[in-house]
Amino acid sequence: MPKDRAPTRIQKKNRAAILEAALNVFSAHGFRGATVDQIAAEAGLSKPNLLYYFPSKEAIHTELLSGLLDTWLAPLHDLDEDGDPMEEILAYIQRKLQMSQELPRESRLFANELVQGAPRIHEALSNDLKELVDDKVTTLTRWMDQGKIARVHPYHLMFSIWALTQHYADFEVQVRAILGEEDPFEGADPFVDTLYRKLLTP
Amino acid sequence: MPKDRAPTRIQKKNRAAILEAALNVFSAHGFRGATVDQIAAEAGLSKPNLLYYFPSKEAIHTELLSGLLDTWLAPLHDLDEDGDPMEEILAYIQRKLQMSQELPRESRLFANELVQGAPRIHEALSNDLKELVDDKVTTLTRWMDQGKIARVHPYHLMFSIWALTQHYADFEVQVRAILGEEDPFEGADPFVDTLYRKLLTP
């Protein structure tokens, strides 16, 4: 394993290649379905070489998840209490939809983990995520109190946004099977925009 | 393997026990994450004994999925062109939500399969499911043409219903992590009802 110094050029390149490969493999097959050999092959390394950079399969997975959590939660972080309520929420939804389109692997990585009970990120959910959501729910509630948006259950509002936007990435095969050749995201944006505009208009 | 006659008392009991156990294990760990030993143990059988009733792990999985597909699609089947549009749709949504609550294992079984690209039910999606959805979309479109419900993209409407209702089962850990002690389904029903009533009111 590399020493505890500044990472060399090679270390940087290989660790990045491994994480990139791991994202592909884990998001497509889940933790258990992914094999170290597969990740190594995709990263262009031999298995022992891969294990020279990460101590175990689990370590790669953990680093991937924790490294991506910030990215994943950034849009919600950006929800600004001082902005225009309706525009803030619709912008959040649009960013989430865009992430589903542009980062489907990341979405499926989390989806895989969650649907199997989140054995490896349960803590992050109950702490970081809950804290962030609770905070933003306060904002939403305040907006409702001020009559800026319609009063709905704020937590379920949040869940619905996640469900709707991530559905396109997580269940992409199903969406594609039904839409055929058509671009899955064609029309999604106006649809969710209308949906939440109608829901939240006081 | 049992002969091709009428199933004996023991065959009925054991096959049922195996499928029940398999539903638990597959829905919790996905196909690859599940082991035959685990299923056998949960069914109260030895592994060779389990494999006396089913030729392989894959066969159990296949039978589970195809056996549950009808159950899973029944609510959509029931959407009645001759009923009251708004009530029909809201009833469909409510039934889906109820299934998410009462049959979370089934929901996660399909979710697991879908998020990993549906390698084993791709055909059913492109045929049975697509056909059913296309048919119901025709109904929805007709209702929109008649001005009975607001005009929205009918396929995205369908996706949104699935996403929203199944979210509670598929990502139950996340919902629980955020809501804490509170019952995840508390308030979900009125929320989705309001959501779709507002969206679809012309």
Next chain:
DNA sequence: TCTTGATTTGACCATCTGGTCAAACTCACG
């Protein structure tokens, strides 16, 4: 160039896993 730490790998290992098989056991029925 030489040296030393960084990097890479072939060979190997223990364990897990899906599946097989022959032998043993059980049950229903004549």
Next chain:
DNA sequence: CGTGAGTTTGACCAGATGGTCAAATCAAGA
């Protein structure tokens, strides 16, 4: 009962898989 079909299991196997290790190779600074 006795018997043959139905049921169960211990022992076993081959391949996959996560991980180890010593030896070989490489890279960069003195």
